[in-house]
Amino acid sequence: MSLQQWGGIAALTKAATYLFGFVLFFGVLDTSKYDTPELSLDFLIQNRDTFFLGYIVIGIIFSLALIVLVQTIYQRFKRFSPELMKFTSVIGYIWATIVLASTFVFLTSIEVIAALYEQDPTLALTIKQTISIVVNALGGGIELVGALWVLAISYVGIKHRVFSPLLHYWGLLVGLAGVLTLFSGLSFLITNPFFEVTTAIFGLGQIVWFIALGVILIKHAPAGSSDSYQGQTSKHSPI
Template structure:
């Protein structure tokens, strides 16, 4: 099977991991009724295996599939803008590395936190909140790195007229929404609902973008065969 087809399958896997994550974390493991950090931590420990499975798929599988997709897009887009796509590829690999690192940190923390919680719940809470900050910083609290990769790939696609234009315009929209999430770090913007919207656009919009990119790469690979 050609690299283009592998890339297409990887993109579809990316979309599926997002869908799985939304269903698991916002549906099955819904924590909206929990009022305190202690209640949330107890809930996580109680559903430890579900969280472990969730991060295996939405974190580990996502990042490994992303590595394949980044390499496939490099091979597909490099003729259009060789120097720019080299930088874009580095950003893509960096995104995969950040997601992988954050997922491994979270997965490796579940066991120790459960043990600490049985001995000293307050200490376990402090450790968990510290780990949460690190995981969020690396894995998507700010969507800048992933957004830049989506934006750059979409720009090259538009420039070289690779695949359909609607796909790349959608990628530009999704990428810009992700870039805007960085501004939520300003204290006077922290509670602005606009940034919750941009985060949602980036997350949900990527599902459509990954699916569109995946099927486009599969179709192109089939034509080359």
């Protein structure tokens, strides 16, 4: 199996982790009824194993699949824009790194919080809130890094007609929505529902983008190695 096909599988895996996360955290682990810090802490302790396993999927599996996909995209796109794709790859690896970091912080904090909860619930709550800030900052509170990766790929794809224009223009929309999350913390915008929409567009839009990208990479991968792209002419996929 070629690197391009592995990249397609990685893209589909990433879409699956997003879907898994939405089902888990908006369905199984719905915290909307636990609207105070104390209730939220109690809910975390009661469901610690489910949270732990969930973060393995949405954090670790997601990041490992992303690393494969970043390498795949670089091999496929580097002949069109070598320097930009080097930069894009670095951005992609940074994205994988910070998601892994946020996941490890969360996973290692659960045991500490649970132990403190039995002795000093107030201190446990303080630590949980502190950890939540760190995890949110690294793991998705601001989607800038992932958005830049998608934007750069989409720009090169449109300019050189690598894949379907529809895929790349969709990537631009998703990427721009992710960039806008950077400004959601401004005091005069913090309550604006617009930023909830942009976050949703980035998250849900990426599912569609990853599925389409995965299908293209698998269906249109060459029989040989990824290096066989070096001599081909640019031709976008019909998908």
